[in-house]
Amino acid sequence: MNYEQIQYLTESKKSFLCVGLDTDLSKLPTSLPKNAEGMLQFNKAIIEATLPFAVAYKINTAFYEALGAEGWNVMEKTLKFLPKNIFKIADAKRGDIGNTSKLYAKAFFENLNFDAITVSPYMGEDSVKPFLEYENKWTILLALTSNLGSQDFEMQKLANGHFLYEEVLQKSQQWATHKQMMYVVGATQAERLQEIRKIVPNHFLLIPGIGSQGGDLQKVIEYGKTKFGGLLINVSRDILYASQDNDFAEKAYLKAEFWQKQM
């Protein structure tokens, strides 16, 4: 999927909503079996319920790897429930030396056919480059994350006066343009979005941290939105676990509608 297609998607659906499929066995509704099959049924129902409002889905690989090979199968099958014109993100936070990143790119872009993968910038350019070799596939680089630990290194001031996450935003623009790269900025860091938009005025930003993590949606939109949109705002737990009963899909529908209406 290319930049214009994602832009068209957000404009035509009037939505920045990305539904995070952080499917946790222990939180499945009581009507579903707590195994791989239950997880798959749950994902199918959630996707059907939220599709009118979502432009993207984000699969958090940890939740699937926790089930081993079976979980990997659930991930593969879940992807097949998603229509072609929906943006599919592997929230995998990978990144390694070149020959290894190349294999991660193969796993997620070729075999699983994700449109995008989240990548950690720590190891630098040659750990990111292999993901950029795929046309119409996206690298979503971690910049400023939503968690408290973002203070530890991301918010370290460098000798050149930048914060580390600003250096990541600046340096990585030499590797790819806004047509191939996005950045993760946590919704809990909304007050920094104005500064961030000065560095990356045209990039899509993937914004986690709305809902259970307590980020402020209105501030994210006020400070983060560009003339053309430029946001993918992720909500996971607040939609997925809106109800633990048989009406979980209806409640997920209502929650997705609620978030989309505010966007």
Add this chain to the structure above:
Amino acid sequence: MNYEQIQYLTESKKSFLCVGLDTDLSKLPTSLPKNAEGMLQFNKAIIEATLPFAVAYKINTAFYEALGAEGWNVMEKTLKFLPKNIFKIADAKRGDIGNTSKLYAKAFFENLNFDAITVSPYMGEDSVKPFLEYENKWTILLALTSNLGSQDFEMQKLANGHFLYEEVLQKSQQWATHKQMMYVVGATQAERLQEIRKIVPNHFLLIPGIGSQGGDLQKVIEYGKTKFGGLLINVSRDILYASQDNDFAEKAYLKAEFWQKQM
């Protein structure tokens, strides 16, 4: 496995050798099928051949994920070939917000029974902590990696005068001691090991980059070794692909012996 057990292992085997099972389908010897079954047979033969010389094995998860669910099964089965008293590392470079890292820890420590996992420090303390909640399991934090891209951020000078990787070494010591944490330092960065040992005098270091990546073993040992050892030195391609013919296991034996003799 605890600190003393790893130390005993390196002393009794007179070896720091960690064999990296970066098993690449396209490089399997011609006698083996280029599929999951071939990969498993290859790993079994390599483990049997190198076990007299190795103290640790490191599974690079990318090579297995590239085969999807089947690859995950190969990883599981490969672990079963490894004896209990061998140190087993998941080179997975994971790290995410707390509830997600918790699931990665479950996947690698509980389900797969690895002794250790490599973790990226970028997201800070709460992304690392869940891995530290397991007794006798190890977090191997990326500090200064072997690739060129290590210049981009790891070697950035901070306002406080440290390099970013030094800040990682220092700050993370508040999260765990040398009885739970190790660090990745690339063999290609051997000349920095003297400085690094001033910051982490007692920690085990996992050193990749020997062999195909061109690191200098003698310098690594000269600058990195402690009174008690404190090194796990990884060799992958140089042992795995010592021969593409039927004698691949014999050649791997000889290569492993060669490296162990120099340690």
